[in-house]
Structure formats: structure tokens, C-alpha cells
Amino acid sequence: MVRQFGEVLLAIALAPLFVGWIAQCRAWLQSRTAPPLTQPYRMLRKLFHKEVALAADATRLFRITPYVLFGSMVLAAAIIPSIATDLPFARVADAIALIGIFATARVFQSLAAMDIGTAFGSMGARREMMVGFLAEPALLMVLFNAFLLSGSTALPSLVEAYSSGPLSINPSLTFAGIAFVMVLLAENARIPIDNPSTHLELTMIHEAMVLEYSARHLALIEWASSLKLFNYACIGFALFLPWGIATHGADGGWALLLAAAALVAKLIVSGAALALIESLSAKLRIFRAPEFLAIAFLLAVLGLLVHLLLGS
Amino acid sequence: MMMHQSHWIVELLNLLASILLLISFAMLSRRRTQRLITLYAWQGLVLFASTCLVAYSSGQKELYYSAALTLLLKVIVLPWVLYRLIRDLGAQWDNELLVNIPTTMLVGLALVIFAFGLAQPISMMANTITRNTLGIALAVILLSFLMMITRRKAVTQVIGFLAMENGLFFAATSATYGMPMVIELGIALDLLVAVFILGIFFFQIREQFDSLDLHHLESLKED
């Protein structure tokens, strides 16, 4: 239980920091003066103190959505074994169910975006759903790879299977890893699919959806999206770099500290890597997105076939 | 038991049969309706003769009755009725055929061969003295069928129909010394009624279409 709550709180706390770190790396890479690491926290604080300006005919759905988003992301964080595998809540949903939770969040966000009935809200919702239904199969294929290797879709068992086994670079996993990164970029509204820092209406997806939100609602949504990124990162760690996560049995206090340290290290590295990718690639036209995700899907399937052929 | 004395009878019967066949071919080739009726009457006469011959040779008494019936109906009554009809309807002429005469003849020839081939094995097992004529009877039937197909006027089709009936009658006498009397009577009655109805028909058709040409009777079709 303690482990469980610790992990959740850690996730909630670290998520904005992770985003901030990525922003900082990007700034460095683009040789700008970086905002301080704590910038996201300040923004959240500011938003929480503002007064909500709610569109005249917003329905309940519109007001519930931020909480649903935040809640589902926290739940996901509770399920993903980021520092320890022996989580009581992790059994509630395996990786596939995790995708379901993300999908719920997406659907709610899109519905809320359509609620007010502005031109951009509904456009953003449509684009978000499109990216979603293209990204999901690819993600599932990635999970298939993992399943073939470990014989389980429950993330803790996955992690244990890997970390117990001998350290080996598996060809299928490399394919799957690249595919996963592409999906991650698409799902979290990063370049090349979407640009989190733009407000140019014709290109934006995520921003178009949250256009009507303000103050605490917006804060929750922002926090939720950073949590989403964090969660994806943790899924990636669990699938591809599970080392350091305190496995069942071997999870005393030291092991947890070690795991936390490992997590932070991984986050730092992966954040830098993400920033690198983002600054090296350019934003795609919205109708290039399908091709981008199709490539991700193909890579995952290739990994699958490689595994079945090599019969590793 | 009658073989020793029936030799010439068989000769004669075969002769009559071949005359019958000849008449059918003649009918097939004739154009004028009046001629057709005359030929039909002749056919009836030949039929009467052959029936009497069979009756005499086989000693079947009731065959005489059916012979008399034949004489009455097919030689006297029907031809007379038909004459009257075509005279009243002014339909003596029938100079259009669907198929030209030589072809018809050739087809007829083929039919005759077919009929003989068909009847050959059967007539072998017959125990009548007239068995060889079964093939001819069949040929007569098929020929009159052919005639019905190739003619365009209602009257000629009817004559073909009657000729076919002659063929049937001949078959009956030649194969089996004639059907039982009741059946004969029934057949004759039906024939009479048929011709009666035909008469009614002709007049109705005439008053509707003021012609007996069959191409008026081609409006009920699919297209």
C-alpha cells in the first residue's frame, strides 16, 4: 500500500518537472535561454488561483472532464510499475486495459471540446480522435511483441520476466522500441504530429481542444497531459529498460530508493532524447500523420514477424 | 392359323398403308385448302377400306362398326362440314407456307425413317397380321404434326389435326385390331365435339379478325 501511494505521489509530483526538463533541453538545443525547471509548477499555481471563465452554455460534461482526465491519468500512474512491480492496484488493469483508460481520457476530452460548439474545438476533437485511432493499433502491436517475449500483458509480470532474464538485445524489441517512441510522440501532442507550444489554429490539435478551458480546469488538464507523458515514459521503461525497478521480493527500502534513482536517471536521459528528436524533426502536415503512424505500426509488425521467424 | 389364306390380305393392307403415307406426303405438299380436304376424305376412305380388311381377316365384329363410323365421320360428315366452312369463310386459298415445300419434304422423309426405326422392334412382337403398318401409322402422325407446324391458316391446322387423328386410328387398328368399343365411341364423340367447337371458333375468329390467317393470332406474347 505504502509503495502504491508513494509511487502515485511521486508520479504526480515528477510529471510537471519532466515536462519542464524537456522544455529546458529543447531550449538549450535551440540555444535559447531556458525557462527555470519549475516553470510548470508556477503555471499550475497561477492557474489554480485564477477565476474560471466558463462558456455560457457549457454542460456538466464540460466541467467534469478535467477531473476525469486527471483521475484517469493518476489511475494509470498507479498501475504502471515505475519503481516497484509489487503494486496491489496493478492487477486492476493490464497493459491493454491501460490503453482503454487512455482512450477514455481521450474520448472525454474530445467530447468536452465539442461541447461549446466553437469551430476549433470540434476540429481539434476530430484530429485528436484520428491520431488516437491510428496510434492505438501500433501501440497494441508493441504490446504484442512484449507479450510474445514474456507471455503476459500484465506490466509487473512483464518487468519481472525481463529483469529476471539475462540481459539480451532482442531484435524484435528494437523495432518495437522505435515504434513505441513514435506512438509516444503522436499520443502526447509532440512534434512532429503536434506542437505543444503553438497557438496557430490551423495546425494545433491539443491546444484547439482546451481552447475554452481556463483556470483550475486548465490546470488540471495541463497536469493530466504532463502525467500522460510521464506515464508513457514509464510504460516505455517497463517495456524496454526495466532494469532497476524493484521486483517482487527484492523490494526493501534500499531497493526502492535505488529504483527511484534509476527512474530519475532514465527520465533525465529520455527527456533529453525526446527534446533532441523534437528539435531535429519538423512539424508534419496533419494528413501526413497517418503515414507517420502507419510507419510506426509497420515497424511493430516487423518486430513481431522477426520474432516469429527467428523464433527466439 | 389364317396365314395361308391371308397372304394377299397382308399384301393389300401394306398397299393401303403405303397409299396412306403417300396421301400424307401429298397433304404436306398441297397449297390449296380444298385439295387438302379432298385428300383428307381420301385418307378416310383408305382408312375405311383397311379397317374393313382387318375386320374381315381377324374376324373382329366390332371393327366393322368402327369402320362404318369412319366412313360416316371422316369420309362424309367432316369433309362436308369443312367444305361448307371454307366456302362460307372464303378461305379456299392457302398459298403461304412457313417452310418451302422441298425442305418440308426432306424433313418429312427423315421423319418417316425415324418412325420406321422406332416402330421396327415393336411391330416384330405384334401378333396381328397388320403389324408392319405400325411404323407407317407413326409416320402419318408425325407428318401431320409437321404439317400443322408449317401451315399458317387455322383451317389447315385443323385438317392436320384431323389427319393426325386418322393416323392414330390406323395405329389402333393395325397394332391391336382397334381399341375397345367404348373408347372408340368416346374418341369419335370427342372428335365430333372438337370439330363442332372449331366451327364456332372459325366464325368467331372471322368476325373478330375478318380473316383466318394465324398471324393475327400472335398478339399474346412476351416482349
Next chain:
Amino acid sequence: MEIFLVLSIPLAGALLLAFFGARRFVAQLNICVSFATLVAAAWLVVRVAHHGPFLAGHEQFFVDSFNVFLVALTAFVGFTTAIFSRSYMHVEQLHGRVGPRRMRLYHSMYQLFMAAMLLALLTNNMGLLWVAMEAATLSTVLLVSLYRTRASLEAAWKYFILCGVGIAQALFGTILLYFAAEQTLGHEGMSALLWTHLNAVKSQLEPRVMGLAFVFFLVGYGTKAGLAPLHNWLPDAHGESPSPVSAVLSGLLLNVGLYAVIRCKVLVVGSIGSSLPSHMLMGFGMFSILLAAFFLWRQRDIKRLFAYSSIEHMGLIAFAFGIGGPIANFAAMLHMVVHSLTKSSIFFSAGCASQNAGTQQMEEIRGLADTSPALGWSLMLGSLAILGMPPFGVFTSEFLMITTAIRLHPWTAPLLLVGLGVAFAAIFSRVQSMVFGESAAPSPSNDDVSHKPVAAATPAMIPAFLHLAMVVMLGLYIPPVLAEWFRAAARLIG
């Protein structure tokens, strides 16, 4: 005794109606005669049900499980059709399409036709069978041409010539049969043509002759039964004759023709032993089904439509008889019954519909469900029944036929599927657009009718619904005695 009643009542009725044909009560008289026939037939049925098959009149007549239900059916449909024709022909008279003298002809010929069919069914003598069939033809020729219009005359003429020629072939078949019989039964007068005697010795009959005879029988009586390609008279005759006549033609006459064919088939199969006759029947049946199906697709005239459907169903029955065996024969006989009930009821409603609309063109018949619901629903239900929809009895027989066919002759399955499917599409699309949809605006062709009196649909439809009710009954429950007859007949036919 009963047999003579069954035969003599309609005959006497024919004479009676021929004399008093012009009176006012003539239609009622017609109904009474038909009813008396029905009663006599019922008596006959009861006796057979109790004492089993029997011969009568110096063995000239006989009743067995194969013809008894057809006799009952013929008498029944004759009776209901008489009821229907009362109101229908009444309206025709009011429309001035037929005068009293024609009505006299109509009624006496109607009874004569009944007598002829009953004789054909009941006689034991193949020669008399032929005579009766010919008589049935002659009597119906005048019924078909009752309206004396060009079309009806043409139809009657074609009917007369085609069936006359066909029947002539049947006569030759009879002669050959007699010829073959003489070889075994000897020349003692009539008995050589008695079906029962022939059936007793059929195995000794000369196969070659019997084979030939069957061909002539098939062509001859098959023409009456409307098997393609001998069917060409049928749509014209059904289309142009008064609706009651169409009803009895396709409901009864076709059955009788097929009955004759099957009687001969029994003898021939027994004699030659080969399955050639069965295959001929199957071939004719399948060909009729397919041809009729594709003809149905192109129909515009309501009565011709259902005439072709009759061809299709005769094909089905012939096909089933061809398959043979206890189940298929059972199915075929059941189909004879349900088809004649359903089809006659359809012709009742179709007749009323075209009478009210003043035309037989289906485009001009619209929205019957709104204008006269009884008519519309009887037409709709009748069509669904004839298309083989449960719970109507037609489905029952088709169910047995199809399940048996694919077991014994799988290659027929696709053909059946095509035939029945196309027929369904063709008939149902037409019927649906006639029954449902907006009711037609009075078009120039039928506004002159609109002020003319039309039959009050409901009383005229009572026979139709009666038939449909019986068909539903047969679909859900077959009375044991009927089933027993079917089984016995199936054994007889083999």
C-alpha cells in the same frame, strides 16, 4: 354408389344449367350443385377413410389413397370457386362483359368441366382417362373464350390446338399401352386397359413398348400439366379467361394432368425398371422451374404472373415425383394440395384486384392495403404462401423437397436456389408494390370503371381466406388420415 353420385351430380348440374341457364338464381343453383358434389365427395372420402380403397362399376372406377384426396380437393375448390364466381361474375355482368346467354354457357361448362375432371380422377380405365381429359379440354376451351375478345379467342385457340395435339399424343400412348397389355393380359375386351390389372402385371409388360408409351403419355398429359417446354398455352389461357376459370384451371386441371402422368409412370417404372422416367420428370420439373422463374421476372400482367408461378410449382411437383421415395412423393402430393388451395385463392384476390382496377396491368394496381384491406392482405398473404413462407403449407412441402433433393441429388441444389430465388424476387417485388404504397390515382384507363359497381371485396374474399386458413393449418398440422393417404400413395408410386 358414392362414385356415381360424385360423377353424376355435376353432369346433371351441367344439363340443368344448360336448360335453366338464363334464370336469376342460376349462380345460386351453380353453388348448390357444387355443394352437392362436395357432399358426395365427402361421403366418398368418409367411406374410403373407413373401408379403404375399393373398385366399383365392373372395375371401371376405383378409389385409392392417391386419387381420393384429389377428388376431395377438386370438389372443395370447385365449391369455393362457385361461391367466388357468384359475386365476381355478377360484377362482370354489370360491367357488361358477359350477357345472360354466355352466363348459361359459363355455368353449364363449369359443371361439365368438374364432371370431366372427377371422371378423369376416378376412372380405372386408361382409355376413359383419355376421353375425360379430352372432355375437360373441350369444356374449358369455351370457358377460356368466354369474353369473345380478340385476346381471349386467341388464347382459347392456342389452348385448343396445343392441348388437342398433346392429347392426341397421349392417345397414341394409350394405344401402345393397350398393345403392350394385350401381350400379357390377352384380348379380353376392356380389362387390358384397367389400371389396377395393369398395375398387377406391370412387371411383365413389354419394357420397350412401355418406354415409348411413357414418352407419348408424358408429352400428352404433360402438356395439360403445363410442364415447360409444353407450357406455352398456359399463360395465355390463364391470363384471358375469367378469374374463377383461371383459379380452377391452375388449381385443379394442372393437378389432374400431373395425376395422369404419375399413374402412367407407376406402370412404366414397374415395367422397364430403369430410372429413365424419373429422370425425365426431374428434367422437365427443373426446366419448368427455371424457365418460369425467369419469365416471372418480366411479367407486367398480374394473372400471367401467377400463371407462370403455376408452371413453376408444377415443375416443383414433377421434380419431387421424379426424385421419388417416401418423402419426396409425400411432399409432392402435399404440394399438389397446398398449391391448388393457395393458387386458387390468389386468383380470387388477383381477379378482384384487376376487376376493381379495371386492368390487369400491375403498374396500375396500387395501394390495395389502403383501398380494400381484405383484398390487399389476402393477396399479400397468398403470395407469401405461394413463395414458400412459413407457416403456410407450401413451405412444408418445399422444406421436404429441398432437404431430400440435396441429399439424393446435390447437383440440383444450386439450380433450385436460383429458380426459387429469382421467382421470389420477381413475384414479391410486384405484389409488394401492388399491396403497399400510395393508392393509385384514377388513371384514364380505369376511371370509367370507378363509377361502375365493384364487388364488395369482403364477401368475395371469404373463399380466399378460407383457403389460406386451410393452408396455414396444413403448414402447422397435417391430419393423420391425410398423412396416411399420402404415405400409402407414396408407397404406391414408389
Next chain:
Amino acid sequence: MLAHGTLLLQAHDLSWTLMLVLAWMFLGVIGLLRPHSLRFVARGLFPAGAVIALGVAILGGVALLSGHAPQTMVLPLGLPNLPFHFRLDALSGFFLLLIGVSGAGISTFAAGYFRSGEGTAPGLLGLHYHVFLAGMALVVLADDAYCFMVAWELMALSSYFLVVSQHHRSEIRQAGFLYLLMAHLGAMCLLFSFGILQPGNWQLTFDAMRATPHTPFWATIAFLLALLGFGAKAGLVPLHIWLPEAHPAAPSPVSAMMSGLMLKTAVYGMLRVTFDLLHVQFWQWGLLVLVLGLLSALFGAIFASVKTDMKRLLAYSSIENIGLIFTGIGLAILFEAAHLPLFAALALSAALLHALNHSLFKSLLFLATGNVLHATKRRSLGALGGLARTMPWVAALALVGTLAIAGLPPLNGFVSEWLLLQSFLFTPQLSQPFINMLVPLGAAVLALTVALAAYVMVKFYGVIFLGQPREPALADAHDANWLERLGLAWLALGCILIGVLPQIALRAAAAVTGQLLGSTISFASPWGWIAPIAPKQASYSGLLLLAGTICVIGLTYILVRVLAHGRMRRTVPWDCGYPWQTSRMQDTAEGFGHPIRHIFRPVFDMERELPSPADKAPRYRIHVEDRLARIVYQPVTRAVQRVSDAIGVVQSGRLAIYLLFSFLTLLGLLAAVL
């Protein structure tokens, strides 16, 4: 036979069920007493029908969970040698449950739904409606081919009359005709199939078929024919052509019954023939069914996402869901053929559960569209919008259905799709290597379909209920009346209940898999875990998920309110600096279709007219048809037309020709016997 003896001893459940079915028919018939009185029929008979439906559901449930031996019964009806056989076993019990549960909701709704002056008289409508219900129940109960076919066609016929209840519109007549035609052709295929399965000589009971062994060839033929027949009823691609026409044409409760219940009878028949009547399964069958199912699923999803008529959209989504169910069946056959009964049970339970779920949420959504239709008289999504404000009840209940059909946890749609994916994961256990290669792709297609379904449903719900009303007339739309609300709420409750406590439904499914495959998945655990194979491999608990979500959300809400504040003011939405926005500038259904049309272009036949820039009142119209129907069906009709044109010459009207026919026939036959 045996059934006679046991009739009184153990068959009381079955006889009760049959009595309830009879009561349905009786209700329909007494509706004819006062055919034009809406109050009598709607307020009187339909609620009674709902109660009967509940009874049927209960009896079905009893038959499922009281796992004693199948009950059989024989009624002295039907054919002399083949009386009506009935049988109530786990399989039929499951589908009785399905019919009963959804039927109860639909009947309750229908009691409030029907208005007078809509097409057929209420009494007649009630007759067809209840005969339809009874027919479906009888299909499930029938135990011999004849009884089955009678019930099957009764079902088709009554539903046809319901479809054409507004028969004055010609397109509805067209739809009805197409529907009945396809139903009839399918039924004939079934007849052929039964004809093959029977041992012959009146032995047409299912028992006899079970007892008969078949050669692989004939077994395959029978299976394919059954697949054709049931596929035509279920709307499997490419036999789906009638479905998107017929379902929208019917009144909404009827659409709900057809989509929610009738399609499931096809699933039932498929299972009955494949797993009960046929002994052997071949993996090729499984592959075929799997491929067809995936095709239908993807096809339905794609078309649902481009359709702009709300009922048509739902009809296509029915094709999609049927595709999912058949996918499950296909997997089950594959596993069964490979002798992996446990995995087969998993796939089959997924299929069964999805059948149940679909019957719930699809009925719910169709009924909701009925409300929208009555309230606005509009069916095109382009004319709707913002109804959540005027019809809060319908909007709230429809949201449940929307989330459920989109396959989102913790609702029921997710559970079955999750199970389906799980069963896909085990295909590597199969022996055929190339299936191992193929099936993951199938899983991907499945995932794509599910995601597309979410897309479709966001479009459906968002365009109808959210945003601004696209037409001023929508402002005075009225909400559902209490009966309608009750019906909707009942179905929504079902969606939630199965989603949160799936093991209830899974226990029912387990009884079926136990009967058909002799093996069941493990699901029993107090906290509502489902771990079909082993907890270490995969597990899911809707209950805990819901609890967790509620806790977290509640906690967050409280914290936000405590730490921050609740201040809020209402303003006009931000217009992006463009003050002239109208409600017509919202994204439309066509707009939602656009990316799909862009991605899946080859599937469609599109014609669109783009407005000219100078146009004062520009209108953008696009018409999308499925290419498949054209490719498959047009040649057939054209061929029939051509043949029937060609054979006209046979009836040339010339007597000579006719005589020639009979002459040639005569000669031909003579030559044959010569």
C-alpha cells in the same frame, strides 16, 4: 420418444417458457380487437410484453445457472413424422436471457414511443412486434429443422412487416423488399445445410443430426451453407447489403430489436450448427470466419464513420459489432480445431459477452435516436446538435451507451473487447505457422476497428447532443416521457452492471462454453477480477477501476476546492477574434468523415459537389456508397435481367413455334428411349 416421458417430470422450465412465448403471440392477437386504439395497444399490451420478456429472461437465466441437463419437449404439431421438438439448454438459455433482458427494455420504451398516425395501425404493429419477439424465442428453443425454419421465417416475416410499417415511402418499400429477399435466400441456404446434416428418412431433429457422422467434405459444405445463411441474417460482409437499408427504415424500437436481438439469433444459429450439430471443426473454417468477421468489423466501422444519417450510422456500427462477434467465433473454431479448449472457451466467451453487450447498448442508442427523431423530425446529423440542453435525460443515458459501444472501461463494451484481444494473444499457441503470422495482424485490425468505433461514437454523440443546435427548430425539442426513460435507463443500467461486474455475464457464458466446448475460463473471485487464463498473464477488474476512478476524482475535486477556490463566471465562448461565428461553422458529420475518406479512399464510391467560391449560399454535398455492394450484386441482377430478356423469345406468340417445341420435345424423348 424419450421426450414424451420426461415431459412432465423435468421440462417445467421449458413448458413455462413456451407458455410465455405463447402469451406474447396472444398479446399480439388481442391487439387486433381494438387495432386503432393507441392507448389500449401501447399503454396496455407493450408493458405486458415487457413483463413477459422479464419472465423469459429469468427462465433463461435459471436454465443457464441451474446447470442441470437440457430439457426437451415435443408438441404434436408440424409434420406427421416430425413433430415440433423443443429444447432448453445452456446455449438457448443464454440467448433467451439476451432476448428477454433487452426485449424488456425495448418493450417498455415502445410503450411510450408509438404515436398514432404513423403508418400501420397500432394493433397490427403490436401483432407483428410480439410475433417477432415470439419468433426469436422459438428460434432459440427449436430442436428440429422444421420447427427452427418455421420460427426463423416467422421472425423474418414479422420483422419485414414492421420494417414496411410506413410503407407509403417508396425507399422503405425498397428496403423491406431487399430485406425479405436476402432473408429468404439465407433461409434456403439453411435448408440445404440441414438437408445435408440430416441422416435422411424424416430424421430432421437436431438430435438425429448430432448423432450423424459426416465426411469432411459434406461437413464443410454444410458449414459453408450455414455460414451463408446465418451470415446473410447477421449482415456479414458481403451479405450485409440489406442491413443498412432495413434497420433505419423501421420504427426505432424495431430497429433496436433487429440490431440488438435479431442479429444475435444468427449468432446463435452459427454456434448451434458449428459446435453442437457438427462434431468436427477444421481450422480452415475458423480462418474463414475470422477473416469475414474482421472484414465486416473494419468495413462497418469505416462506413459508420462516413455516414451522416444517424440510424444508418448505427446500422453500420451493428455490422461492425457483428464482425467482432464472428471474429470471436472464428478464433474459437481455430482453437477448438487445434485442441486448445481453454483458449476456445476464452474466445467464445468473448463472443457471447459481446453479443449480450451489443444487444444492450445498440438497443439503447437506437431508442435514443428514436427520441431524437420524435423530438426533432430530423435524421441527418447535419441538422442536429446541442440536444443535451433540451433533452438532458436522453443525452445522459445515451452517453452511457456511447461510452459503452466505444469500448471504454469501465463499461461493458470494453470487457468483451478486452477478452477478445486476450484470446488473440494466445494464437501463437496454434500449430499452423502462417496463421501465427496472420493473426497478430488480425489483432491489429481489431484494435483499429475498436479505435474507429470510438471515433464514430464521438462523432455520433458530439454532433447530435453537444455543440450548438444547427437549426433554430431544435431549440424546442422535448425530452423523453417516463416510459421511454425507464426503458433507456434499464438498458443503460445493464451496460454499467455488466461493465462493473462482468463475472455475472461470464458465469452465464461459462455455462455455454461448458456445454459446447467442455471447458470454461476461470473468472471466479470476490473482487470481480477477471483473469481468464492466469492472474499473472492478464487481469482486469471493472469494479475496482470504477471505485479507483471515483475515489481519485472525488479526492481531486475536494482538494481543488479546498486548496484553491470555486469562483466562476459565465461568459460568451472565445470567438478566436472572429465575431461572426454561427452554429453552422461547427465541425459537421461530413467533416468527421473527411479523414476516413482520405485514408480509406479505395473502399468508397464517392461523388461530391464542391461549391464555387463565388457562391452566395455555398453547399457542400458528398455522397458515399460502398463499392463492395456494387461489385458483388449489380452483376447478379444484370445477369438475371439479361437472361429474362433473352428467354422472351420462347413465348413468341406464334402457334407454329409452340407446336414445334412440343414436336421437338417428342422427338427428343423418343430418341432418348430408342
